[in-house]
Amino acid sequence: MRIGICAPSTPFTREDTDRVISLATATHPNAELVFHDQCFAESGHFAGADAQRLDAFVDLANDPAFDAIWFVRGGYGACRIAEDAVGRLKAAARDKLYMGYSDAGNLLGCLYRNGIGRVVHGPMPTDIRREGGEAALQRALDWMVDASPASLEPDIQAGERYAAFNLMTLAMMTGTPLMPDLGGHILMVEEVSEYLYGFDRAFFHVTSHLKHAGLAGLRLGRVSDVPDNDRPFGESAEEIARRWCRKNGIAYLGRADIGHDADNKIVPFGLATTSAAP
Numbered sequence: 001m002r003i004g005i006c007a008p009s010t011p012f013t014r015e016d017t018d019r020v021i022s023l024a025t026a027t028h029p030n031a032e033l034v035f036h037d038q039c040f041a042e043s044g045h046f047a048g049a050d051a052q053r054l055d056a057f058v059d060l061a062n063d064p065a066f067d068a069i070w071f072v073r074g075g076y077g078a079c080r081i082a083e084d085a086v087g088r089l090k091a092a093a094r095d096k097l098y099m100g101y102s103d104a105g106n107l108l109g110c111l112y113r114n115g116i117g118r119v120v121h122g123p124m125p126t127d128i129r130r131e132g133g134e135a136a137l138q139r140a141l142d143w144m145v146d147a148s149p150a151s152l153e154p155d156i157q158a159g160e161r162y163a164a165f166n167l168m169t170l171a172m173m174t175g176t177p178l179m180p181d182l183g184g185h186i187l188m189v190e191e192v193s194e195y196l197y198g199f200d201r202a203f204f205h206v207t208s209h210l211k212h213a214g215l216a217g218l219r220l221g222r223v224s225d226v227p228d229n230d231r232p233f234g235e236s237a238e239e240i241a242r243r244w245c246r247k248n249g250i251a252y253l254g255r256a257d258i259g260h261d262a263d264n265k266i267v268p269f270g271l272a273t274t275s276a277a278p
Contacts, residue, residue, distance in 0.1 A: 001030060001031045001032070001067045001068065001144065001145050002031075002032045002034060002065055002066045002067055002068075003031060003032065003033050003034065003066065003067065003068045003069070003070050003144060004034050004036065004060035004061075004063065004066040004068070004069050004070070005033060005034065005035045005036060005039060005060075005069075005070045005071075005072050005125060006036045006038055006039060006053070006056040006057050006060055006069065006071065006072065007036075007038060007039040007041075007047035007048075007053065007056070007071070007072045007073065008047075008053050008057055008071055008077060008078040008081060008082075008085075008103075008104060008106075008107055009046070009047065009053075009071075009073065009074055009075040009076055009077035009078050009103045009104070010045065010046060010047050010073055010074070010075030010076070010077060011039065011040055011041060011042050011046075011047035011048075012035070012039040012040060012047070012072045012073060012125065012126065013040070014040060016125070016126070016128055016129065017035050017039070017040075017125070019128050020033065020125045020128050020137065021033055021035075023128070023134055023137055023138070024137070024141060027138050027141065028138075028141045028142075028145050030145060031141055031144070031145050033070075034066070035072070036056045036059070036060060038052055038053060038055075038056035039056075039072050045075070045076065045077070046077045047072075047077070050077075050080050050081055053077065053081050054081040054084055054085050054088075057069070057081070057085050057107070058085055058088045058089065061085075061089055061092075061093040061096060061098075061117075062088075062089060062090045062092050062093055063092065064092040066096065067096060067097065068096055068097040068098070068099065068144050069096055069097070069098045069099075069117075070099050070100065070124065070125065070140075070144070071098075071099065071100030071104040071107065071124055072124060072125045072126060073102075073124055073125065073126030074100070074101065074102030074103035074104055074124070074126070074166075075102075075103055076103055077103065078103050078104055078105075078106035078107050079103075079106040079172065079173070079176075079178065082106045082107045082109075082110040082178050083110060083177050083178060085107070085110075086107075086110045086111060086114050086116065089116055093116055093117060094115075094116050094117060095117070096117045096118070097117060097118045097120060097144055098111055098117050098118070098119050098120065099120040099121075099122045099123075099124070099140060099143075099144065100121075100122070100124050101121050101122060101123070101124065101164070101166065101258075101260075101264065102124075102166050102169065102192075102260065103166070103169055104124070105121070105165045105166055105169040105170065105173070106169060106173060106178055108120075108121065108165075108269065109165070109170075109173050109178050109179060109180050110177075110178040110180075112163070112180040112269045112270070113177075113178065113179065113180035113181070118268065118269075119268070119269040119270070120143065120266060120267070120268045120269065121163075121164035121165070121188075121258065121266070121267040121268075121269070122139070122140045122143060122151075122264065122265075122266040122267070123136035123137060123139060123140040123262075123264050124140075125137065127262060127264070130261065130262045131262065132262035132263075133262050135262060136262040136263070136264060139151045139265070139266065140266070143266045143268075147274065149274045149275065149276055150276075151265065151266040152265060152266050152267070152268075152274065152275075152276035153188065153256060153257050153258060153265040153266060153267050153276060154257055154265065154276045154277075155219065155253075155254075155256065155257075155276065156267065156268075156272050156274075156275060156276045157272060157275050157276075157277070158272050158273055158274055158275040159271070159272065160186055160216065160271075160272055161184050161185040161186065161216065161270055161271050161272070162185060162186050162187075162188065162267050162268065162269065162270070162272060163180070163182055163185045163186075163187055163188070163267070163269045163270075164187070164188040164189070164190075164221075164256070164258055164267035164269075165187075165188075165189055166189070166190060166191060166192070166260075167189040167190065167191045167194075167199065167202050167203065167206065168191060168194060168198075168202050170189060170202075170206055171202040171205045171206050174205060174206055174209045174210075175209060180269075181213070182210065182213050182215055183213050183214035183215070184214055184215075184216055185215060185216055186215070186216045186217050186218070186219060186253065187210070187215055187217070187218045187219070188218075188219045188220075188221055188256040188258055188267055189206075189218065189219075189220060189221060189256075190220075190221030190222055190223065190256070190258045190259040190260065190264075191221075191223045191224075191237070191260075192223075192224050192225050192259070192260035193224075193225045193226075193227065193260075194223075194226065194227075195226070195227050195229055195233075196226060196229065196233035196235065196237065196240065197229065197233060199223065199226075199237060199240060200233075200235070200240045200244075203240055203241060203244040204244055207244040207245060207247070207248040207250055208248060210248070210250065211248035211249055211250060215250050215251070216251070217250065217251035217252070217253040218241070218245055218250050218251070218252055218253060219252075219253045219254055219255060219256035220237065220238055220241045220252075220254075220255055220256060221255070221256040221257070221258035221259045222258070222259030222260070222261060222263075223237035223259075224259055224260055224261060225260075238255070
């Protein structure tokens, strides 16, 4: 299996690339990881100018020699190229698997909206930097190479439809040409490094837009590294999620095993054909 890796948002390092390739060689010798040189480009905040990031993704996605596209890391920037990039995809792009999370959700959402490929919320090469990150990468490769059910978020059941996003990314996508139809889906959301008032605001925005979308329900992933406000907010992240779901008639289904951490589990978008349960 050949996996093309690009950076639609922010840059990666060659040192971390060597670590990722070494791990993959040891654990998944049938997988060949190909890092596009664009991963190491720098233009201010971004991994190269918008056109450079767009071209790298399109080149890999349209190349029939690759079976999957793996987004190297998040940050910010994918929303600036997603619509134009998806508009340039050809037939070869439709058979690929696409994996990432966080800011890469902009591309995942746009791909899913347009029915292109097998879209997956899951770990990225940048997770090699986390404590326990090797396990995250192995989990991602287990799914890409072998579609191992052990990699899945544990509440995924065959026959249900799913999607997963970082909450702030989803809030910014809502109402834009990147937003997919989530009718009939169980939506999983997670967040990192946001004040609880910002988390509350994003939940208001997302659930207000999705209350008529026909969601099958919502699960809350981990909400981590929450900054301290100047005074206690007065509600936990789960209390916020429950309140907005209740107000907007969305079934709150409990917690999800996803987040900005090494324990982040796999959530394929769309109809699940495999259950996480043994």
